[in-house]
Amino acid sequence: MEKYYAESHEWVMALDENTVVVGISDYAQHALGDIVFLSNAEVGDTVTFGERFGDVESVKAVSEILSPVDGKVVEVNKDLEDTPELLNAKPLETWIIKVEGKIDPSKLMTEEDYLALDKDH
């Protein structure tokens, strides 16, 4: 399935009609450096587009993760509790939360547009 990206460097991908998964981009994990801790949402939480649902902590800093979708969290990736470094190793295959909701492509970028974006300036 196709990934869509937010300006704040999260991706979202549809699994089926009503379910999406959310992760962070390769650029984001690279900019953060070694990720050492993830403070994640909980199952049942409501997430809102553009609002924080968790924090990712690297050796450099703590950064907020903003939701690229509206909806309700139905599952969190438990593997990340002990091995947050998966976000460094495989950012595009590692989802953080699974959400009951629908992607709104009008608020997001396609992968092609996101990769073409000048993110350093």
Added chain:
Amino acid sequence: MSQLIFERSVPFRRAVRFDACDVPEVGLDEKYVRQSKARLPEVSEVDIVRHYMELSRYSFGVDNGFYPLGSCTMKYNPKLNEFTASLEGFTSIHPDQSLSTVSGTLELMDNLSISLSEITGMDAFTLQPAAGAHGEFTGLLLIRAYHNARNDNKRTKVIVPDSSHGTNPASASMAGYTVVSVPSNEMGGVDVEALKAVLNDEIAALMLTNPNTLGLFDPNICEISKLVHDIGGLLYYDGANLNAIMGTARPGDMGFDVVHLNLHKTFSTPHGGGGPGSGPVGVKSCLVPYLPHGTLIKETYGYRYIDERDTLSIGRMRSYYGNFLVNVRAYTYILSLGSDGLKAASQNAVLNANYMMNALKDTFPVAYPQTCMHEFVVSLADLKKETGISAKDICKALLDYQMHPPTMYFPLIVHEALMIEPTETESKESMDYFIQVLKDLKQLAYDDPQKILNAPYTTPVKRVDDVQAARNPILKFQHK
């Protein structure tokens, strides 16, 4: 690394041997008696002295060398401060003794409060808070008490700019507020239009550092404070960067209602592990009734402290009357420099920062290249892209030149940031050395990056594994 004090321990070795007890022993209640012996290191006096001397050699302070840690104002701490702080009249008193026996001490505290009020343009100061973030928390509780006393209970949000110190949103959050972030504009100041968009009657306060963490003075400050006051909010001044404007501009005149100062930055008291710090909070008259317990108040008959009788007070923020001996050092600094000297200190801090910024601007891009205040931020993003050498790697390499690295990866809005604050106490020669070393390291990054990746070479501990340390922290010594 050498041995820990516990590893030097030899059974029955002692620094001092007491004579046998020649008075009757008094037994303690069983519940107060420890069940097993304390596991103290058993060492001779010379072992202890060598242990501490070794630790002192492994540490690095401003007495050892250049320490341009941005936003921390690591200026030299004059030894005169230590002389006054060790005067017996100050060291041999107890906070519980009668106020009538410590009038000199009270006068010093009052004079310091008056001096700080004059320097910042505020009406009163409390010397209670023990450090900057403690001052922030105190200030936010004062703001909350102010709004609550007016039955203005809708105000649940505090605004901070995205360039703020991390403690600002943390303090606001700890005081029970929701944090609203506003972006910076292309000049590095607060984006006024973005600020207008978030201002409403739910805003309790705006927290601002001015000059901010980019070392830039916000030219729109008067408009910003009017906007915040117009919607009923208050303005909080984070005094972390006061060293840029002492004697020239005052937060009180810019419209700020609450100010915290870091005496361990601007007023030359020991800093970091050598603390303790002191974070006095100044307020405009509208906030005086809420000042914490232990704040000195001058009455017609003499001095008294705010206590339980002052029912509007936010209450106790810490034991007794603040870090008093730190305050003695700061007062000494203020008196020894005088008003002209304080102004000159800030002017030289700004001059030094601009000298370094201009000397380095062709080596590393300056994030916001206009004239800076007391500090500036360069980005090593291009260097990292071209050589793989990051800001952290350059900082590690600096350790081999007996200099403390600048603040790195802060502020967060600049990639691969190095934030450099020379302070006024550094000579041109020490700044020139730092500038040359940074230039040499940049060249080395292109010629032999591996040499930088392996640095430092001369420190007691070489490159630490900070990822492992963050993921599996070992926070205390444990007996085997």
